[in-house]
Amino acid sequence: MVTKLPKTDVVTVGVGWTGGIIAAEASKAGLKVVGLERGGNRGTANFAMKHDELRYALRGELMQDLSRETLTFRNNGGQRALPMRQYGSFMLGNGVGGAGTHWNGMTDRYLPYDFEIRSKTIERYGEGKIADGLLIQDWGITYDEMEPYYTMFDKMAGISADETPLRGERSEAFPNPALKHGPELDLFKETTKKMGLDPFTMPAANNSQSYENPDGQHLAGCQMNGFCERFGCEYGAKASPNVTVIPTALKTGNFDLRPHSEVIEVLHEGGKATGVIYVDTRTGEKFEQPAEIVAITSYTFNNNRLLLNSKLGTAYNPETGRGTIGKNYCYQIIVGTDGFFDDRKFNTAIGSGGLGATLDNFNGDNFDHTDLDFIHGGAIIMNQSGKRPIDNNQVPPGTPRWGKEFKEQSLKYYNRMVNVHTYGAVMPHVNNYLDLDPTYKDVHGNPLLRMTFDFSDTDRKRGRFLNEKTKEIMLEMGATHVSENESVEHYDITKYQATHNTGGVIMGADPETSAVNNYLQMWEADNVFVVGGSAYPHQSGYNATHTLGALAYRASEGIIKFSKEGGKLA
Numbered sequence: 001m002v003t004k005l006p007k008t009d010v011v012t013v014g015v016g017w018t019g020g021i022i023a024a025e026a027s028k029a030g031l032k033v034v035g036l037e038r039g040g041n042r043g044t045a046n047f048a049m050k051h052d053e054l055r056y057a058l059r060g061e062l063m064q065d066l067s068r069e070t071l072t073f074r075n076n077g078g079q080r081a082l083p084m085r086q087y088g089s090f091m092l093g094n095g096v097g098g099a100g101t102h103w104n105g106m107t108d109r110y111l112p113y114d115f116e117i118r119s120k121t122i123e124r125y126g127e128g129k130i131a132d133g134l135l136i137q138d139w140g141i142t143y144d145e146m147e148p149y150y151t152m153f154d155k156m157a158g159i160s161a162d163e164t165p166l167r168g169e170r171s172e173a174f175p176n177p178a179l180k181h182g183p184e185l186d187l188f189k190e191t192t193k194k195m196g197l198d199p200f201t202m203p204a205a206n207n208s209q210s211y212e213n214p215d216g217q218h219l220a221g222c223q224m225n226g227f228c229e230r231f232g233c234e235y236g237a238k239a240s241p242n243v244t245v246i247p248t249a250l251k252t253g254n255f256d257l258r259p260h261s262e263v264i265e266v267l268h269e270g271g272k273a274t275g276v277i278y279v280d281t282r283t284g285e286k287f288e289q290p291a292e293i294v295a296i297t298s299y300t301f302n303n304n305r306l307l308l309n310s311k312l313g314t315a316y317n318p319e320t321g322r323g324t325i326g327k328n329y330c331y332q333i334i335v336g337t338d339g340f341f342d343d344r345k346f347n348t349a350i351g352s353g354g355l356g357a358t359l360d361n362f363n364g365d366n367f368d369h370t371d372l373d374f375i376h377g378g379a380i381i382m383n384q385s386g387k388r389p390i391d392n393n394q395v396p397p398g399t400p401r402w403g404k405e406f407k408e409q410s411l412k413y414y415n416r417m418v419n420v421h422t423y424g425a426v427m428p429h430v431n432n433y434l435d436l437d438p439t440y441k442d443v444h445g446n447p448l449l450r451m452t453f454d455f456s457d458t459d460r461k462r463g464r465f466l467n468e469k470t471k472e473i474m475l476e477m478g479a480t481h482v483s484e485n486e487s488v489e490h491y492d493i494t495k496y497q498a499t500h501n502t503g504g505v506i507m508g509a510d511p512e513t514s515a516v517n518n519y520l521q522m523w524e525a526d527n528v529f530v531v532g533g534s535a536y537p538h539q540s541g542y543n544a545t546h547t548l549g550a551l552a553y554r555a556s557e558g559i560i561k562f563s564k565e566g567g568k569l570a
Helices: 017-028 053-058 117-125 143-157 183-194 245-252 300-310 404-413 457-477 545-565
Strands: 002-004 008-013 033-036 071-074 255-258 261-269 272-280 286-296 327-330 333-340 356-359 378-383 417-424 433-441 447-452 502-504 528-530
Touching: 008 017, 008 272, 008 545, 017 033, 017 245, 017 255, 017 286, 017 545, 033 261, 033 286, 071 433, 143 545, 183 356, 183 378, 183 417, 183 457, 245 255, 261 286, 261 300, 286 300, 286 545, 300 433, 300 447, 300 502, 327 433, 333 457, 378 457, 417 457, 433 502, 528 545
Parallel strands: 002 286, 008 033, 008 286, 033 255, 071 447, 286 528
Antiparallel strands: 261 272, 272 286, 327 502, 333 417, 356 378, 378 417, 433 447
């Protein structure tokens, strides 16, 4: 039995950053919004969460329950995909706030080059620069068109930063000054400046001072206690949906937040969605929520899987190249160098999730690729996020992994070790995609999502190039010992790297090569908006969250406009 509920103006599938932004903007505009979130409600006050590394960081209490729903993985189409039964490469948020609760707070705009990557690459180097098999395409929007939405996110979240050289022009200054930092970041900045590079303090959603945003929500100043990534902020100093856009939406009286509500199908006919079916995860009851507009605002994997299981849109076929749902799945190639100092001591236990120094000299097309056999690059970063005692316990190369010597070395170098790494871009490849697994199902009997992904040759070349740059910087910084270069031969799903999964429901100007337009409105169902990292046609050399938030503001504008006028947005 399915209980049919009264119709609403907008229903969001997920209430994290994207669902929260859409709920806030649409409800402020007078639309009635129902927010369906399959996890529990953490509330909108500051999080009273303990600094319990075992509970949150290692056992993933804030994350999706993989025993109910996971995904399957293989490196290529010739392998059998197997379920991911424990977390490794990425962490999937669950509950009100989603991954926006447990993110670090690194907040990077993508480069103007990213949004017009195909056009700009061909213009500078010729079409032959794009390797065979790469599905490089423009995003159907420019940086200048995105800039106002980036600014909206900055002001809502209270982003803390100063100058950001080699990035796009800004219409307004950052709302808060950059976070203060320790001597390790001074060393990184001083060293890279001497190398002729352009370092700066990263933009962060960890507020450097007390701040009130344009919606009247208050964020506290960061206390530099670390425990940001995989944790909620008990001070309310890290911008999350729970302390910004969700309380803004609730304050309007137009937002109905429903936790423990897992959407399993989008209902549609004749090129229109009519609503969704969801399950109350506590009782097992099924409900139909009719809606004028359906906003699919979950994580990249869930957005793709829900569309595929609902048979909404055309699934990508790697054999023919036709179809768009599941196409252009991307990740990042994250490599770096650990440096161990015998003659320097830092205070690495102190920090904040988004605190770091970075440079863009080897990102995007900021450097000449004429003699290189890859395009794009990556930001080079040193974080001061606050080292945790269990998971952040590196020792110099050659040290045994257990026993007396390991204990001695881990104690010696806990405050003498730093890391320089990169978020390397990944380019979409014809053989990397998402589809439904033919064997494995979730607790409701629906097929799991299957990921087919490996680094392409150009990804490997980019990764090796960037890894060498991180090592050069670390040696110039004076490290006594440095780690060996990391392997980039194949993608490994078992080792944590970053929760920066993108693509599958990509945006663009052509319905033949994209699933949504630049308002994230589906070409095949104009009252469906698919919002999130799933919209990215490729993955840039940055953390993905800021662009996701900016696109959510643009999609909100489109939803409000569609509610009044209908039709395809342009």
